[in-house]
Structure formats: structure tokens, C-alpha cells
Amino acid sequence: MSDRDERSGQVPARATPQAAPTAGVGGPLGAAALVVYAIVALTGGLLLAFWWAPTADEMGGFAQKIFFYHVPIAETALVAFAVAFVAGIMYLARRDARYDRLGLVAVRLGLLFSALVMATGMIWGKAAWGVWWTWEPRLTTFLIACLLYCGYFVLRATVEDESRRATYAALFAIIAFVDVPLTFFATRLVPEGSQLHPVVVTTTGTGMDTAVLVPLLICMLGMTLLFAGLLRLGVATEALREELAVLKDRLER
């Protein structure tokens, strides 16, 4: 880490108890607050989804209620990979370790949300289509994205040098992002008859009833806020781990 004070041997100013790198955890836009806002939005959205939104028979009847968290989680997973993509570009441009940490945490959260999309999608698929899994475009491209981003951690684990690891990870996050638009547009790229996922958002609108759209948008907001909160928490954790390594190193000398 560039903050190590090799010459003086003094504890750097930000390694003092008062200046530990926990910025992003407290405050009105800190991790804790974002998680609270997310819980409020997700609870509100879910209540509206169950008590206001009608049930669509063509989407599996009552099982369609899974949609109200499944879609926001999928959107959040793609946002997480987009954050890792931007962080990768920023790291290569500025060589700032903060962007490496941001990319690492974003991919980690992207995989968490992807795993949840796959799990809830399988449950919904079984209820609506009668199968746990089918090799249709959206599912297949999402699975490829999951496997690709698992490779991100394999890559990080195999490179010891911090700077090289960060560079390779940034490049990997940029290249792997190619699969994200493919996943998003998968339902539009192939004929409707060859897939089970519906095309929900088109150029002419969403085709959704207001009573479905409003709870969905609230849940999407809530899930995005939760991602933002967890992202800040994760970045603070990684910064603290690095700070701890610096302090241990200093103590051993």
C-alpha cells in the first residue's frame, strides 16, 4: 500500500484510532443508513406486491409474486458488474488501490446477487414452467456471467504481487463485462418462441399495470440501496484489512 511511511517509522496519521478508514459506514449516506432505507423500501414494495398488485396467470399465477424481488436482484447483479467494470477502467487509468477494492467488493456482491437470481429463478421456473432449469438464452448467459466472475477470484488468488493482481483483476472485470449486455438483451436477441423469459421492457413501454410497476420500482430502489450499503460496508472492510496489515507490519519492526 502506498500509505506506508517507510522513512519515519511513525504511525501514519490515518492509522490512529480516530482516523481509522471507516468512512462510509456512518452518516446519512453511510452504509448503515443505506441498509435502513433499503429495508424500508423493500418492506414497502413487498407489502404493495402482495396486497395491491394483481396476479398474472400467464406468469405462473400466485408464484409470479417471486418476480417482485427476483427482477430487482437481477438488475442489482448487473449493476454490481457494471460498477466493477467502471472500477476496472478507473484503476487502469489512475492506479489507485481504492478502485481495486471497489472492483473486488462489487464483483463479490455481484456474485451474491447472481446466486440469488439463479436460486429464485429456479424456484419460480419450477412453479411456473414445471422445470428447475432449462438452457434458454437468459438463463444460460446469466450462468456464464456467474462462472466468469468466479474466475475473477481464481485469478486474484493466483497472483501474489499486489500491483499485478490489481491490474489483471481490472482487465478481467472489463472483459467479463461483455457478458452483461448479452444477458440483458438475451430475451430480445432470439425469437420469442425459443425462450421462456418474457420481454418485459420494450421501446413502447413496460406493458405492466401500474399496480405491478410501482411495487416493482420500489423493490428495485430498495435492492439498489441495499447494494450501495453493502458496497460501502465491503469497501470499508477491505480498507480496514489493509490498514491492519500496515499496522501489524509496523508493530513487527
Place this chain on the structure above:
Amino acid sequence: MSVEEAAKYVAAAYAVILAALAAWTIWSARRVNALQREVRLLAEEIERRGAGGGGA
């Protein structure tokens, strides 16, 4: 599929989501707290040694 039968799938899906997200959030918060505590203790130890005029 009846509403009762579909409700089992809906409950399972939401249980998976809520359990995973709650566990991740709690685990992350606890990890930050533990690391904060460890950083504070180490920084205090270094300060104490610095004030004592000696190294390790």
C-alpha cells in the same frame, strides 16, 4: 397450480433471499466492527510503544 401450492414456492424463494441478504449484511457489519476494534487496539499499542521511546 393452486394458490396453496404456489405459496410454498413463493415462501421458499423469499426465505432464501431474506436469509441470504440478512446473513450477509450482519456478517459484513460484524466484520467491520471486529476490524475497527483490532485496528484501534493495534494503533494504541504502536502509540504506547512510541511514547515509551522503544520499538519492538
